[in-house]
Amino acid sequence: MSTTVILYGTESGNAELVAEDLAAELEGEREVSVYDMSDFDVADFDAENFYLVVCSTHGDGELPGGATPLFEALNSERPNLSGIRYAMFGLGNSTYETYSQGSEIIDRRLTELGAKRVGVYGRHDACDGSLPNDGAVEWARELLVLV
Amino acid sequence: MHRSELSTVNGELAVFAPATHSIAIVGSGPSGCYVAHFLRKRWPTSEIVIFDRLDLPYGLVRYGVAPDHTGTKAVARQFDRLFEQSGVRFVGGTEIGRHITVDQLREAFDVTVLATGLSADRALEIPGATSNVPRATTLPAGADVTGAALAGIYGSGRVTRLINGHPDESANGVVFGSRIAIVGQGNVAVDLLRMFLMSPEELRGHGVADEVVNAIAAGPVRHIDIVGRSSLSRAKFDPAMIRELARIPNVRFLADPSELHDADTEPRDSAKCDALLNLLAAASAASAVDGAQNTDAAAGSDRTVRFHFGWVPERIEGDDTVEALIFRSADGIQSSFRLAVDSVLTAIGFFEAEDAPVRRQAHESHDSDLDIGRLGPGLFCVGWLRRGPQGTIPANRTDAKMVADVIGAAADAGEFFPGKPGFSGLNLPTLNCPHRPRPHDL
Numbered sequence: 001m002s003t004t005v006i007l008y009g010t011e012s013g014n015a016e017l018v019a020e021d022l023a024a025e026l027e028g029e030r031e032v033s034v035y036d037m038s039d040f041d042v043a044d045f046d047a048e049n050f051y052l053v054v055c056s057t058h059g060d061g062e063l064p065g066g067a068t069p070l071f072e073a074l075n076s077e078r079p080n081l082s083g084i085r086y087a088m089f090g091l092g093n094s095t096y097e098t099y100s101q102g103s104e105i106i107d108r109r110l111t112e113l114g115a116k117r118v119g120v121y122g123r124h125d126a127c128d129g130s131l132p133n134d135g136a137v138e139w140a141r142e143l144l145v146l147v
Numbered sequence: 148m149h150r151s152e153l154s155t156v157n158g159e160l161a162v163f164a165p166a167t168h169s170i171a172i173v174g175s176g177p178s179g180c181y182v183a184h185f186l187r188k189r190w191p192t193s194e195i196v197i198f199d200r201l202d203l204p205y206g207l208v209r210y211g212v213a214p215d216h217t218g219t220k221a222v223a224r225q226f227d228r229l230f231e232q233s234g235v236r237f238v239g240g241t242e243i244g245r246h247i248t249v250d251q252l253r254e255a256f257d258v259t260v261l262a263t264g265l266s267a268d269r270a271l272e273i274p275g276a277t278s279n280v281p282r283a284t285t286l287p288a289g290a291d292v293t294g295a296a297l298a299g300i301y302g303s304g305r306v307t308r309l310i311n312g313h314p315d316e317s318a319n320g321v322v323f324g325s326r327i328a329i330v331g332q333g334n335v336a337v338d339l340l341r342m343f344l345m346s347p348e349e350l351r352g353h354g355v356a357d358e359v360v361n362a363i364a365a366g367p368v369r370h371i372d373i374v375g376r377s378s379l380s381r382a383k384f385d386p387a388m389i390r391e392l393a394r395i396p397n398v399r400f401l402a403d404p405s406e407l408h409d410a411d412t413e414p415r416d417s418a419k420c421d422a423l424l425n426l427l428a429a430a431s432a433a434s435a436v437d438g439a440q441n442t443d444a445a446a447g448s449d450r451t452v453r454f455h456f457g458w459v460p461e462r463i464e465g466d467d468t469v470e471a472l473i474f475r476s477a478d479g480i481q482s483s484f485r486l487a488v489d490s491v492l493t494a495i496g497f498f499e500a501e502d503a504p505v506r507r508q509a510h511e512s513h514d515s516d517l518d519i520g521r522l523g524p525g526l527f528c529v530g531w532l533r534r535g536p537q538g539t540i541p542a543n544r545t546d547a548k549m550v551a552d553v554i555g556a557a558a559d560a561g562e563f564f565p566g567k568p569g570f571s572g573l574n575l576p577t578l579n580c581p582h583r584p585r586p587h588d589l
Contacts, residue, residue, distance in 0.1 A: 011541040012222050013181065058541070060387045060418060065541065093218040096387055129217040131224045 002048050004030050004144070009037040009055040009067025009106060014126075015091055016066075018054045018136045025137050026144070037070040037106075045115075047083035050147060052140060055106050056091040061098025063105050074109050082114030087143050089122035091132050099125065119143040167193040168558060169569030171256040173243045173505060175199040176206025177540045178530025179262035180226040181547030186258075187233050189555050194569040195235045196256075200242035200504070201314060204230075207264060208540070210313040211304065213338040214353035215345070222540060236570065244504030247573060253526060255572035257563050258554055261507065261528040262547075265536045267500035268302025271330065271493055275463030276300055299324070299469035303335045303494035310342055310355055318358040324489020325366035328472045330460055331494030332375030332382035337389065339492050340452065343368050344395045372486050374455040376477045379407050379420055382456065386422035392452075393426050400430040402454040423454065458484070463491060497536040507532050520550035525563040527554055 004026055008019035016036070023034045037055075045051075058064040063071055090103025100123050111117060122139035124132030170186055172179045175197045183195050203209060205223050212219045229235040243249060243263075252259045270276060277296045299322060309316040327343060329336050343363060345353075350360045375382060392400065407424065458474035461483065465471065469491055475483045499506060510522045517534070520527045529550040530543045538546070557563065 011544075013184070013225055013544055014222070017225055017228065059385060065545065095218065095391070097390065098387070126218045126221055129221040129224070131221070 001031055002050060004032050004052060005049050006032065006034045006052045006054065007037055007040055007070075008034070009053075009064050009070070009102070011056050011058040011064035011066065014132060015054045015056045015064070018089070018091070018132050021133045021137055022052060022054070022140050026140065030144075037067045040070055042070065042073045042077055042079050045079060045081055045084050047085075051084065051086035051115075052089070053086050053103070053106065053110075054089045054091070054136065055103035057093075057096075057098060057100055057102030061096070061101035063102050067102070067106055071106055071109060074113060078113065080114055081110060084110070084115040085118050085147065086110060086115055087119045087122070087140075087147070088117055089124070089132075089136050089139060091124050091126065093126045095127045118147055166565040168257040168563075168565045169194040169255070169567055170196070170258045170260065171252045171570075172197045172260045172262055173249075173252070174206060174262035174264060174530075174532075175204035175226075175237060175239075176262065176264050176530070177208055177222065177226075178264065178532075178543040178547050179260070180205070180229060181544045182260055182262060182529050182551055183229055183235050184226075184233075185548050185551030186554065187229070187235060189551065196238055196570050197229075197235060198238050198241050198243050198247075198252075200240070200245075202239045204237050204239065207266075210308045210311045211266075212311075213307065213342055214311060214355060215341065215349070216338075219540065238570075242504055249505065249510065249526075251573065255567055256569055257525060257565055257567045258558075259526050260550070260554070261505055261510070261522070261526070261532055262530050263503065263505045263532050265497045265499050265531045266304055267498050267503070268304045268493060269496040269498050270302065271300070271460055271463075271491075271495065273460055273462050275465065275469075276460075276491070276493075297463055297465045297469050298322070298467055299465070299490040300463065301490065301492050303331070303339055303492060304497060306339060306342075306492060307335075309359055310350075312354070312356055312359075318356075318362045321362045322468070322490065323363060323366055323368070325369040326486075326488045327366075327368060327371045327490050327492060328486055328488040329371060329373045329492045329494060330375065330472075332373075332377050332384060332456075333494060334384050334388050336373060336375070336494035337384050337392070339494055340371060340373055341392065341395070343371060343492075344398055344450070344452070366489070369450060371452045372455060372488065373452065374458050374460070374472075374474065374486075376459045377456065379423060379456050382419070384419070386418040389419070389422040389426055393429055398430075398450040398452055400426050400452050400454070402427055402456075406454075406456040427454075497531070499532070505532075519553045520546075521553060521557070525557075 006019045006022050008015040010016045019034050023032045026032050055067055056064045088103055088107050090100040092100030092102065107117065120139065120143065122136060124135050126132065167190055170193055172183055172195065179197055183197055186193065187195060205226060208220055208223050230237050241247065243252060249259065275297050305316060309318060329339050347360045347364045350363065457477045459477050461473045461475045463469055463472050469488060472486045472488055472491055473483060507528055510526060512523055515522045520529050520533045522528055527550055529547050534546065
């Protein structure tokens with residue numbers, strides 16, 4: 001049975017809360033599991049599942065600390081991810097030139113390894129101090145109708 | 148034997164569930180809120196109470212982050228959910244160590260976590276700067292600091308609290324003048340720089356109180372020197388903080404080119420160097436345009452900021468108030484230089500005030516293991532109070548996660564058991580003292 005796996009990479013915790021809200025929204029209608037990218041083993045990527053990736057941006061357009069272990073594992077183990085489908089939701093702040101670039105780093109690597117991104121690349125801009133949660137839930141709703 | 152209680156799930160099924168832990172957290176800044184978040188994830192039904200001496204929660208997020216950094220302040224929206232959705236209780240206006248002792252908390256709660264941070268400004272230990280704040284370090288031999296502190300020296304913590312409306316701070320008697328020196332090269336120093344370059348309208352737009360806006364606007368600020376002992380390569384500010392400065396209108400950024408190209412043996416941090424060099428280049432290009440097209444001095448581009456690298460503050464001169472700040476070169480090659488200034492803002496770090504009502508040391512014993520945040524049975528510390536004044540808000544999230552895991556492991560190992568009464572077990576009459584506001588919930 002296909003599971004919707006929510007992977008979050010966070011620095012200050014916002015992406016974690018988005019992941020929790022997505023899970024709460026989707027549970028009941030589908031099988032959902034949530035992982036901090038720090039706790040996710042690259043060997044567990046499964047073409048049977050669909051991945052919702054939520055990732056913030058840290059500092060100067062870098063990956064958030066929580067995404068670094070997974071990114072490094074992808075680099076060193078170079079798993080073949082062909083057949084893996086995922087959707088991406090990036091958090092950032094457009095006050096900075098590096099808006100939302102953290103998620104793009106992980107997105108590029110997943111694509112290079114053969115995974116296929118589907119649907120709209122979701123983004124939230126925190127420049128007005130708003131929380132990304134509602135926008136992310138709406139994004140996931142629209143996206144999951146299609147996949 | 149664990150105390151057990153009857154609980155119902157979905158109103159259908161009655162089961163014996165293990166009793167839950169009661170948890171008191173002292174301090175509602177980022178570390179306290181994050182540790183509440185991780186403990187709530189571990190124990191969904193435990194009683195979690197966060198105490199704060201102030202009426203409003205969030206500590207450093209509310210009072211220590213520059214008001215224009217709304218993205219950083221937005222973490223408060225995350226913490227709101229603790230109190231609105233996760234059943235964590237906020238008890239403000241209640242100072243642990245004064246109204247309730249830590250021991251009283253430990254009697255009432257299974258777990259007590261100290262998360263009071265470090266809020267005292269580290270002071271410049273040089274003649275002219277001795278002040279009424281406690282000293283962080285011992286003085287170098289022969290340093291003459293017996294004189295009274297001059298007026299016009301302000302720590303970054305104090306200034307940031309003032310700008311953010313902290314109830315302990317007042318703009319009475321605060322004079323910044325038109326020439327300001329900022330001592331420090333970290334992100335806090337750059338925060339100060341940005342705040343003092345904001346227009347009164349911008350400051351008001353960020354909710355800064357009129358008397359504080361007036362204190363800043365009274366100068367008005369014409370020139371700021373930002374000085375530190377490190378070379379550009381080793382300065383601690385982040386490149387993004389420097390790039391942000393380029394958006395400030397009507398100001399020229401300057402530096403002595405000889406101070407930018409140091410013979411540092413460390414690999415150059417190119418992003419940081421590029422950020423500053425770009426800022427200086429943009430400023431000089433803009434002033435060239437100004438020179439060609441606009442000779443009107445009233446245009447407002449006469450504000451200047453000068454970066455200085457490799458200078459150590461030596462003394463502050465003045466009669467009663469600051470008149471000049473004297474530096475010697477960090478490499479000892481050049482002599483010294485003198486800045487005529489109206490005020491000195493220090494951004495050189497934080498430490499634990501000697502009069503802080505909760506002091507970590509008072510709770511340390513042979514039984515403590517600070518590396519994991521354990522002070523004693525059922526007593527823990529987290530964040531800056533645990534590991535010192537290093538790291539940003541996300542670093543304290545990581546710290547809180549670690550300490551929450553340690554607390555969970557200690558519970559699993561049977562170091563403490565559920566069973567204490569929690570908030571209802573506190574001896575509340577001590578809080579009904581007529582001089583103090585009653586504790587109240589958020």
